[in-house]
Amino acid sequence: MNQEVFPGRFTAGLDRDVTVFLIGMRANRWWKIGTVMRVAAAMPRMLRYLATTPDAGMLGYHQWLGRTTVLVSYWRSPEHLMRFAANRDAPHLGPWRDFMKTVAGTGSVGVWHETYVIPASGVEAVYNGMPVFGLAKATAHVPVEHGLNTARQRWAHAGGAARGARAAN
Template sequence: MTPIDRGRWTANLDDHDGVVLFLIGMRINKPWRIDQWVFVAAAMGGMLAYLAKHPESGMIKARNWFGRTTMQVAYWRSTDDLLRFAADEDAPHRPAWRRFYQRVARSSAVGIWHETYVVRPGNAEAVYVNMPAFGLAEATEKVRVSRHNSRAEQRLGAPAAEG
């Protein structure tokens, strides 16, 4: 069982230049066309296995959620690392991208998507209560909430809202 960190925790980004939050997934539009989407799901598994064996590629951590629309939340060291991996002919992404476009891009049986965000200190905040290591805190540094970082405004480095 995953250990739970009791109490309130947050992510410390102050000792980092930032991280890249990369959301990626697929949506099965025609479930009966397994021949059109199963290889897309398998390709993601291959990419994750490759990245686990090659930490120098720059992916820090990833978690997956499954359903008709799947989503992976991944944290990368930098956009340079992410883009380098995406373009590397020797890594699994580029060949999988080509196969997708050759085999199913026009069929609409499956859709793919991604979003990329650069997360810098002072521009993001997070709080976790009675949670195992997770999200931004798992990818950077998990620290206990204290009087210095107990409010979202403090974690964002913004002035407190007037009330």
């Protein structure tokens, strides 16, 4: 995993809308560690599948672990996300059905998700002294150039200015 830090300021270059999917789980009863681990073990298999199946539509992700886990993922479209979730050959449907049958309603483990469709014209992002991260990692990592120095300027030029910077690279 490349963690090279890029000095200076960068933004994300989008050439289309992006679907942002937040998902996680919460260990409510730590003494049920076997159940917690069984639920948690499903996500790495899904991420390996998505990393090796670009047609599934996931553009990238970041994950944080703790009592409540958070995975932020970026998708080409909500249709790609829903198609993955319902695909009998992908590693999501089986674990989801198992969770609903054996864990849901017990209070041992909670799961959650939120989905947002973000228009390319509605994005403002800046990364300063960071490795390639977030939306810039999922789309394009472009330097902040003249006219994109402030959040107000990036909002005013959202989508168009970042695409122009991307095309120049």
